[in-house]
Amino acid sequence: MNDINCWETKFKSCCYAERLLTKISLINKIAECKVDLLEIKKAIYYARKYHDTQMRQSGEPYYSHPLEVAFNVADHCFKTDILVTSILHDTLEDTELTNDMLKHIFDVNIANQVEDLTRVKSDRKISSADIIQRLYVEKKKELLIVKIFDRLHNMQTIAIKPTKRQKQIILETLQEFLPLAIYLKTLTPEQKLSKLCIHANLILEDLNLLFRHQVFSFQDNFQLLSPTFQNEIAQLYTQKLLDT
DSSP states (O other): OTTTTTHHHHOOOOHHHHHHHHHHHHHHTTOSSOOOHHHHHHHHHHHHHHHTTOBOTTSSBTTHHHHHHHHHHTTTOOOHHHHHHHHHTTHHHHSSOOHHHHHHHSOHHHHHHHHHTOSBOSSOBOOHHHHHHHHHHTTOHHHHHHHHHHHHHHHTTGGGSOHHHHHHHHHHIIIIIHHHHHHHTOHHHHHHHHHHHHHTTOOHHHHHHHHHHTOOOOOTTOOSSOHHHHHHHHHHHHHHHHHO
């Protein structure tokens, strides 16, 4: 952390950073509450530094993923702390950056929010579904939005994963993330997630099984996947069969 007072001079831009910073700058011109661009750049700097040479299976530098997540989150939650958290959301789980370091570099709020999104806890590793449940119970809607776009971006490169793992991810997406997208009323990721699940060749029997048993997590008498939406997914799948 010896660069905490000189990170600005070491900051190097890239196409992923420029895309995000340009979008935030444009929204800042019309938004009532402005995002602190300096804090966003600092988050980008530390995300790049600590993800360092890590690569995604798609061949892109790993830090491109959290920047893409933040890019999408900006359309739904234009707040400095949430965008910074989006950029840093994988650092505790995948890098040497620690909670105490985040508190020192940023603040306690950022450190706690990144911790909330981290699957690796002190005693075990929990599932994405567990994180969703915790955030839902704690009414941390803004962090749930980060989880939605984290999954959306991961789904866009799911084809590079082994078939068995693809199926596990798709079923989890249908069970946990699609209902969450509907609950949060984030229509765009809801539509994109459903189509990505279909295009990843989830077999129709699995869809029917999922719908028949209604294996969904949220309560409050809220029907998360309506018959209309189920029909839409089935129609998308049928159309894919016709197109192949």
